[in-house]
Amino acid sequence: MQDYIQQLTDGRTRVMREVEGIPVTIYFSEKDDEDILEKVKSMIMDAYAERKLREGKQSNFSPQ
Incomplete structure (x- = not known):
C-alpha cells in the first residue's frame, strides 16, 4: 500500500x-x-519510544 492522502x-x-x-x-x-x-x-x-524499549533499543525521543 502506498501513502494515500485525500481531501474529503x-x-x-x-x-x-x-x-x-x-x-x-x-x-x-x-x-x-x-x-x-x-x-x-x-x-x-510515546508509542514509538515504548516499542523501541520493548525491542531493547535506545530511542532518540525523550519525553518532555
Missing part, C-alpha cells in the same frame, strides 16, 4: 499508510487545532 468533501483530510504491514488511517479536521495536533504527536512518539 466535509473539509477533513484522510491520510492512509501501511505501517509494519498494517493499514493505518488518520483523519484530520478541517481546521488545524494545535492542541490536538500536539497530543497526537505525543501519542505517536
